[in-house]
Amino acid sequence: MKIAKNSVVTIDYTLTDDDGKVLDSSVGQGPMAYLHGHGQIVAGLEKALSGKGAGEQVKVAVAPKDGYGEKGGGKTMAIAREDLPGDVDLEEGMPLHATGPDGHDLVLWVQKIEGEQVTLSTEHPMAGVTLHFDVAIKEVRAATKDELQHGHAHGPEGHHHH
Numbered sequence: 517m518k519i520a521k522n523s524v525v526t527i528d529y530t531l532t533d534d535d536g537k538v539l540d541s542s543v544g545q546g547p548m549a550y551l552h553g554h555g556q557i558v559a560g561l562e563k564a565l566s567g568k569g570a571g572e573q574v575k576v577a578v579a580p581k582d583g584y585g586e587k588g589g590g591k592t593m594a595i596a597r598e599d600l601p602g603d604v605d606l607e608e609g610m611p612l613h614a615t616g617p618d619g620h621d622l623v624l625w626v627q628k629i630e631g632e633q634v635t636l637s638t639e640h641p642m643a644g645v646t647l648h649f650d651v652a653i654k655e656v657r658a659a660t661k662d663e664l665q666h667g668h669a670h671g672p673e674g675h676h677h678h
């Protein structure tokens with residue numbers, strides 16, 4: 517079957533920047549499964565995979581506007597390290613999950629750590645970067661009722677929360 521809205525798609529992928537530097541890859545982690553058409557992967561890649569099938573290789577360059585956004589559009593805030601949960605090993609570039617004022621999940625990225633001061637940003641560390649994806653499509657299947665209700669793919673390569 518071809519990839520369409522509500523397909524569960526299993527992929528191997530490597531993401532590089534304009535210089536060929538590897539930014540992210542499923543190599544060594546095992547393939548990733550996602551629910552197509554629900555914004556779980558960046559828009560540009562989702563669009564490129566639509567209509568493709570298992571066994572196909574897809575190479576696509578995704579501009580920032582269809583990836584993690586343009587640079588400079590984020591909000592930053594500086595907070596004291598002691599105001600963050602103590603059980604987190606802070607690292608520059610890592611995401612922190614918070615709840616926004618509207619009650620929705622919000623991801624803040626650790627932009628800088630200077631002594632006891634931590635700068636958080638709403639801007640993804642890969643904002644402004646053209647994303648070069650090299651994707652091998654391993655499997656395409658219809659989502660189950662549970663997966664559609666939850667809005668994500670279930671195991672072995674998807675979520676493991678049940």
Ligand code: ZN
Pocket residue numbers: 662663666668670675677
């Ligand atoms: Zn679930």
